Every structure is written in structure tokens, then in C-alpha cells.
Amino acid sequence: MARFSLIQTNFTAGELSPRMYGRVDIARYQNGAMIIENCWPVVHGGAMRRYGTLHCGQAKYADREAVLVPYVFNTQQAYMCEFGDLYVRIWFPDGSYSGVELVSPYSLAMLRQFEYVQGADTMFLFHNGVEINRLRRITNTEWSLAPAPFVTKPFAERGINFATSMTLSSPAVGTGRTLTSAASAFLASDVGREVWSGSGVAKITAVTSATVATVDVLNAFPSATVATWSLQGSPQAANTLGAATPVGAIVTMTLATDGWRPGDVGKFVKINGGLLEITTYTSPTVVSGIIRSAPTSATASPANAWSLEASVWNAIDGYPATGTLFEQRLHVAGSPSFPQTVWSSKTGESLNFQLGTKDDDATSFTVSSDQINPILHMAQVKTLVALTYGGEFTITGGIEKPITPTNIQVKNQSVYGTSSVRPIRIGNELYFIQRAGRKLRAMGYKYDSDAYGSPDMSVLAEHITQSGVISMAYQQEPESFLFAVRADGVLPTLTVDRDQDVVGWARQITDGAFESVASIPVEGGDQVWAVVRRTINGQTVRHIERFVDGCQVDDGIAATSVGGQSTWTGLGHLEGKTVDIVADGVVMQQQVVIGGQVTLPRDANNVQIGLHFSSRVKTLTPEVQGGTGTAQGNSMRIGEITLRFLNTTGCKVRGPQGLDQTISFRNLGENVLDQPPPNFSGVKRLEHLGWERGEAQLEIIQDQPLPFHLLCVIKKMTIND
Known part of the structure; x- marks a missing residue:
């Protein structure tokens, strides 16, 4: 019978995939967990209860999706934009609605595909079915959304497209064919121009009238009558x-x-x-x-x-689907007819795309590869990056030189391919979702290979994105978290700090489904907002919510009364729901919201009222090497555990046999009743957690709306063969 004292000092590897439960030989197994739910692994090592969310308001349409887009002029002037079916609404950073609603060209079907980039007070919006739009803030209550007023757009000899039919006397190759247009189409100087439709090509040799011309068919047409066709070239006249x-x-x-x-x-x-x-x-x-x-x-x-x-940006050929600002130029790409072409504006003039050969002139170029890979995203990380369906490309102007019309280098760095989810830059890496929507990759420069690599950041937690990622946002301060909404409404988060080698996933769930996330800077750091689909009183609703440090409930209110009160209103958005209540730091009995309010048994000055969520961390079976080899598969008894906490109030422990033990955090004595339990920092011990064959897992649960921060777990174990 071997006895061991084992310590798990951190949870920086996050929640590991079930596929990793046998990999007791790797370091990240020792720093990982089986479940981290509604908690965040933090860079310092512990697992902290996630922030709750405060209710901002309802999305315009309860039955249709909406997406959030941050509009950041500076750290004092940041706004959240709610884009929905043909509208955009503006929210202030304190969670209040500005009252500003604009007509938008983006329909419900476009919301997951449109992209944006912002420079100063101008945001450019991109979608391949809509001309580039510009969102501008004039004042807090005056905004504009309209097509960007380009001085010059990229152009080419595109000819004329006709949406009316034409008929040939014979579609086969030959001379002297008669072409009849259903609408007036021909002028005298069209003699010498070509007619295209599908694979068919004909050259005009004579014009009889506005609807009749004589042509020589150079490539056979699919049929004598075609529905659409084009007249190529320029007028053939001086x-x-x-x-x-x-x-x-x-x-x-x-x-x-x-x-x-x-x-x-x-x-x-x-x-x-x-x-x-x-x-x-x-x-x-x-x-x-x-x-x-x-x-x-x-x-x-x-x-x-x-x-x-x-x-070349028009209703027939389509419009750029993505863009970014880099080296004082607006770079756009991804139109349907030119899927691999990048257009770069004149230096310092984002609205001028007049092509030229001078160093500061606008330019265009094609990202060539061995297959057609539409450009889905333009971004920057040390250099200009084009992410396509089939690979990742860097675009430079040579060593330490800017991109110019005569100095462009395009290199294919990897061939993973990207999804439609907008990538996020974190530090010196660009995080993007791989083509299938499951893997998160971090594209960054590698000095050892003098190339850009894109390692898989979800390789140890492949289950965490199982239904596919549909939206991402990044919070840099006060903690470094990447938020990634799944298609099923779960919100995986990634704690990431490459300098400290921290890559830890966790799952955040709520009474409903997350649909979109975005972040804006506020005092003290970044604030993440979300669109959440919930069921209230039997009806589907969509709420705009924001994660707030210190909030212990979801979709809640945080209210204050100087004189104190027992009845609290403002809960109409949770009508009929059972809610958690924290009054002056004390957890009250749960209540059902009736008439948009709840009544407490006593007066309170400060309350948090909202939906319940529990936080839990489930440890993995530890590995130790004994005289007879591994401990895996042996009978294991956890005789005692020591948990080290930081600023925590309340939790319980579920042992190997599923029995719960509550840890006491309140001390008895004078003047402690009617007072909130103090936050505790230190260690708590429990004994007699039981035997289990081949398993020694513990589940630490915070099921109260109170702070929780677990620093480490120490187990005193007995292992028998």
C-alpha cells in the first residue's frame, strides 16, 4: 500500500479532450482538467469563476439573429453596434441603447459573412453582394451608414452585360451568322467587338440595326438562344x-x-x-x-x-468581401469575379483606387496558387496577410520595404484554409478558424524557420469546438481570453499567453445559447458583449448582454438603493424565470419573477438579481510512478484533500463515489449574523473521500452566486495494486 501527497499547482492546460485521458506522460496532463465549466483558467495558474452578464436590452427582432460589431474611436469613445436584418443599432459602453437605428443593406443571410475594418472615425464594411459601405459617427446620437464615396474605384475594360436574351441563326462555328437581340443593343462602332455567352464567342462583322448584327462564330455557343450575354471590348471608332x-x-x-x-x-x-x-x-x-x-x-x-x-466592383461582378488597413493603404479583396485579386488604395487616401506605377499609387495584384482559393479575410500581423479557403498567404514589398505597384511579393505560408469567421489578432499572432470550423490556428512568424507557421491551438481540446465556431472576440485586459461561440450556443474560451506558455480552454454555458460576441475597451480593460438567445415565459427572445467583473448572475441587473428597499423591479426581461438574488453580499432564497419584480424578506441597499449558473472544475486521475510502475488502473483512495483558495466564498467537493461535501467558509462569533460571509484566502481541508478502482477524480463546485478562485489541489492518496 503506497501513500502519496500529490499537488496540482495550476490549470493552465485547461479542459483536455477525452482523447487525452490516456496521455499521463505529457506535462499538460498534469496541468489540465477533465471539466472546466463556467470557470476561466488564468495565466497565474488558478481557475476563477467566470464573470456573469448584465442585461443591456433586447435585440430588435426576437425571432432573428443579430451580430455585434465594435466601433472604437478611442478608449473613451467606444460603442457596440447591433447588426440585424437590414438594420444597425448603436449601444453605449454602459449598456444603454443610444436610440440610434440606421437602415442597413445587410440582410439576415449576410450577417455571418460581412466583414469590417476601422480607421479613426470611419469603419468600412464589406460583403461580396453589397458595395463597400462606410459607418461614421458624427455625434453620440448622429451616425451615418452609406456607400463609401470613393474618388476612383478600380476599373478595367469590362464591356457591357445584357440581361436580355439573344438568338443566333446557328450556334455552330462559322461565318455570316445573324444575331438578333431581344432589346436594342448595337451601335455602328460595335463592328469588331466580340459577343460572349458561356463558352461561346462571336465577332461582330456588321451592324444592321439596333437589334440585328452579323457575326462570325469563333467558339460554338451552347444553344441558338441564350438568356444572358455580354459585348466585350471598347467602341471601335476614333x-x-x-x-x-x-x-x-x-x-x-x-x-x-x-x-x-x-x-x-x-x-x-x-x-x-x-x-x-x-x-x-x-x-x-x-x-x-x-x-x-x-x-x-x-x-x-x-x-x-x-x-x-x-x-470592376459592380452588381454583375460583385464587390470585395474583405479588407484591412495596412501601411496607410486600404487593402480589399475577395470579389466573386476576382476571388484572388487584392486592390490596394493610394497611400494615405483610402477612397482612391486609381491604379498607377508610382510608389504611392493604388495597385492591384492576384494571389496566385495552384487552385482557385477565394480570399475570405485580409488581416495584418507584421505583414499583410490573405487568408483563403485553401491556404494562408503573406504579402510584402521585399525586405523592410513597403508594398508598391512595382514591388510586391506573395508567399504561400501554409495550406490549412480558413472559415468565414473573422480572425482575431493576439500579440504577434493571427488566430483563425480552420476551414471545417473546428480547429483554431495561430499564424505567426517563426525565427527558426524564417517562415510563418500556424500551429493548432485546440489540439489538446479538440472536443471544445465540436459543433463549429461561428463568432470570436478577444479580451486583452484584465485577463487574456479569447471567446469563441459554438453553433450550439456554448461559449468556449481560451486563456492564452504565449510568453508564459499558457493555452487553456474552458466551456461557458448559460440558460440559453450564445450567438455572437464582440469586445470594446472600457475603463480598466476590455468588456465582452454577447447576443444570447433565451426562452422566457415560453417565448424565444434575444438579449444583448455584457460580461462584468464582480457580477455573479447571468442576464441580470445590479441595482442600488441608498435608503434600502425590499421590492426590486426592472426584471421584466426575466418574467416567469427563477432567479438568484444576492442582497448586500448575502445569497437570498431563489424567487420567481412575477410582474417584472421580486420582493425580499428584508430591505437591501445593493442587489444582483439574474439567472443562475454553477462553476465547476473536475480534476483528472493523477499519475505517479511506484515501485511496480504506473498508478493507473489501481485502487485509489483519496484520504484527504487540501484546496487553496483566493478571495472565495463557498464551494462543495464531489468525491470519487459521487458524494458531496460542503466546505464551510463562515466563522461563528459575535456580529457575524446578517453580514455577508467574508471572502476567504487560504486553505481548506476535507477527509474521507472514498475508494475507486482506477479513478481518483474530484469535482470542486461553486453553485452559489458568490466569488470562487481555486489556486491548487493537494491530495493525500493511498494506492493499492
Whole structure:
């Protein structure tokens, strides 16, 4: 019979996967736990009861999801934005609703895909089905959300797309085919342009009327009649400028034959080394435009020596799906028609995407790989990063040089692929969810390999993300926690400090389901907000809540009465629910909310009232080596345990045989009744916890709405063969 005194000094490995229960040989087994629920492993080693949440208000729609987006101008001016089905509402950092509601272009189906980046007082919003929008705060109660007023968007020779059908006399390859359009489409200068539809290509050789043209079919069309088609290239006619200078002047552009269309307004003309934006349509041969960059001369430019170009961000080709700010440029990417193209604005001018070759000019480039990998996220961590469905890329301008139109390097660092969840930067690493939605990876520079690695941060707790992660947020202060909402409403958290080698997962659960999280800076650190779906009085509701240090209930209120009172209102959002009550630091009997209020048996000055949650830590079976080998599989008896606490009031211990023992934290004596039990720091001992074959697990539970911080567990054990 061997006797041992064993100590678990910390829980920094967090909750381990059941797949790890046999890995008693690794160090993290000694620092891990079987269950850490509604607790946080902290960097210093202990396990602390998580913060509760205070109720802010109800989301606009109870039957539809909403997501939270932080708007941070500075640490004193930070707001939480509630984006829902075609609306956005603004919340103040104290949890109150500002009364500001804006019309949003983002529908319910878009909420999980749209991205954002903020610089100063401007936030850019991205979704591949909506043009880039800009959210701005003018005052606390005056906000605007509208399409970003770009000076110049990226453009190319895109031709014209027709949503009406066309019919060919024969879709097969051959000359002299007759093409008939269902709507007016052709002008004289279209002779020489090409018609595309699917894999079919035809070159126009003559225009008979606005609806009829003669073509040579170069590539066969799938059928004689097609529903949509496009006219490629620019008008095939000489173009003469009214003047070549100065920049900003309005000048005419005259074609030798009909070629301009009313829809050309807003498009760009590259001619004689200059650029003009069409502002007015006068006739099929004359338009006017503003000189954006001066041509070398006003000499007539023949066909194919000038081009008519349109923005590549449009309803047909789609819009950028993601973007970030890096090196004084706005970088955007991921449009449906250009899934691997990155556009970078002019240096210092986020709204100017006029391409050029100077170092500070806007530029575009393609992240090439051996397969089509749409760019899902743009981010930065030491360098510009493009995360795609099939791999992770870094984009640099060379050694210690910025990105310029003539100096771009793109390197594929890994091939894990990313999901649609917006990545989070923590320190010098970029945390992203892998493509399948389960693994959390941390992309960072590795000096030993001179490359960027992306290790799996959930490898020892693969179960923690079992239903897939749908939302993430990061709290840097006062504790370093990453929050990751699961699809089933559980909220895994990761305590992370790479310098201290702390990577510890835990699970946070509530009476309901978490759906979205975000954080904003407040006095003393960062505050995490959540959208929580709950069932109240038999009805589904969605509440906006915020985690608050010192709060011991969920979806609760924290109220004060200077003179004291027994009836407390403001609980209409919990009508019919059984709630925990802490009055002046004393736990009161639970009550059911009726009429939006509860009545205490005595007056109180300060209360916390809200939904109950229990915190628990379940230890793993320890491993010791004896004279006959491992202790695993032997009969084990925990004769005595010593628990070291910090600022804790109350808990109970469940032993190997499932029996509960309550630890007393209140001392008897004078003037202790009607007083809250003091927070305790020190050690508590329990004896006679029982035998179990092959197991020696303990469960330490805090099921009261009171503080709990477990520092270490010391076990005196007897092990028999």
C-alpha cells in the first residue's frame, strides 16, 4: 500500500479532450482538467469563476439573429453596434441603447459573412453582394451608414452585360451568322467587338440595326438562344478630345461613329496616356468627362488605341468581401469575379483606387496558387496577410520595404484554409478558424524557420469546438481570453499567453445559447458583449448582454438603493424565470419573477438579481510512478484533500463515489449574523473521500452566486495494486 501527497499547482492546460485521458506522460496532463465549466483558467495558474452578464436590452427582432460589431474611436469613445436584418443599432459602453437605428443593406443571410475594418472615425464594411459601405459617427446620437464615396474605384475594360436574351441563326462555328437581340443593343462602332455567352464567342462583322448584327462564330455557343450575354471590348471608332488640360476640366469626347451609350456615364476613358471620367451623355457620338489625369495631347486616338473601362466592383461582378488597413493603404479583396485579386488604395487616401506605377499609387495584384482559393479575410500581423479557403498567404514589398505597384511579393505560408469567421489578432499572432470550423490556428512568424507557421491551438481540446465556431472576440485586459461561440450556443474560451506558455480552454454555458460576441475597451480593460438567445415565459427572445467583473448572475441587473428597499423591479426581461438574488453580499432564497419584480424578506441597499449558473472544475486521475510502475488502473483512495483558495466564498467537493461535501467558509462569533460571509484566502481541508478502482477524480463546485478562485489541489492518496 503506497501513500502519496500529490499537488496540482495550476490549470493552465485547461479542459483536455477525452482523447487525452490516456496521455499521463505529457506535462499538460498534469496541468489540465477533465471539466472546466463556467470557470476561466488564468495565466497565474488558478481557475476563477467566470464573470456573469448584465442585461443591456433586447435585440430588435426576437425571432432573428443579430451580430455585434465594435466601433472604437478611442478608449473613451467606444460603442457596440447591433447588426440585424437590414438594420444597425448603436449601444453605449454602459449598456444603454443610444436610440440610434440606421437602415442597413445587410440582410439576415449576410450577417455571418460581412466583414469590417476601422480607421479613426470611419469603419468600412464589406460583403461580396453589397458595395463597400462606410459607418461614421458624427455625434453620440448622429451616425451615418452609406456607400463609401470613393474618388476612383478600380476599373478595367469590362464591356457591357445584357440581361436580355439573344438568338443566333446557328450556334455552330462559322461565318455570316445573324444575331438578333431581344432589346436594342448595337451601335455602328460595335463592328469588331466580340459577343460572349458561356463558352461561346462571336465577332461582330456588321451592324444592321439596333437589334440585328452579323457575326462570325469563333467558339460554338451552347444553344441558338441564350438568356444572358455580354459585348466585350471598347467602341471601335476614333476618339477625339476637346482639350487635354487642365486636370479637373470638363471636356468633350467625340467618336467618328456612333458608340456612346447613356450607361457610359461614370465609366472611365484611358486615352493618350491620360484618364477621364465620363460625366454627361450628349449623343451616340459625344460625351463629356472630367480630366482625372492629363493626356499628353488632344490628338484623335484611333480604335484600339484608347479604351472604355468600368469599375470592376459592380452588381454583375460583385464587390470585395474583405479588407484591412495596412501601411496607410486600404487593402480589399475577395470579389466573386476576382476571388484572388487584392486592390490596394493610394497611400494615405483610402477612397482612391486609381491604379498607377508610382510608389504611392493604388495597385492591384492576384494571389496566385495552384487552385482557385477565394480570399475570405485580409488581416495584418507584421505583414499583410490573405487568408483563403485553401491556404494562408503573406504579402510584402521585399525586405523592410513597403508594398508598391512595382514591388510586391506573395508567399504561400501554409495550406490549412480558413472559415468565414473573422480572425482575431493576439500579440504577434493571427488566430483563425480552420476551414471545417473546428480547429483554431495561430499564424505567426517563426525565427527558426524564417517562415510563418500556424500551429493548432485546440489540439489538446479538440472536443471544445465540436459543433463549429461561428463568432470570436478577444479580451486583452484584465485577463487574456479569447471567446469563441459554438453553433450550439456554448461559449468556449481560451486563456492564452504565449510568453508564459499558457493555452487553456474552458466551456461557458448559460440558460440559453450564445450567438455572437464582440469586445470594446472600457475603463480598466476590455468588456465582452454577447447576443444570447433565451426562452422566457415560453417565448424565444434575444438579449444583448455584457460580461462584468464582480457580477455573479447571468442576464441580470445590479441595482442600488441608498435608503434600502425590499421590492426590486426592472426584471421584466426575466418574467416567469427563477432567479438568484444576492442582497448586500448575502445569497437570498431563489424567487420567481412575477410582474417584472421580486420582493425580499428584508430591505437591501445593493442587489444582483439574474439567472443562475454553477462553476465547476473536475480534476483528472493523477499519475505517479511506484515501485511496480504506473498508478493507473489501481485502487485509489483519496484520504484527504487540501484546496487553496483566493478571495472565495463557498464551494462543495464531489468525491470519487459521487458524494458531496460542503466546505464551510463562515466563522461563528459575535456580529457575524446578517453580514455577508467574508471572502476567504487560504486553505481548506476535507477527509474521507472514498475508494475507486482506477479513478481518483474530484469535482470542486461553486453553485452559489458568490466569488470562487481555486489556486491548487493537494491530495493525500493511498494506492493499492
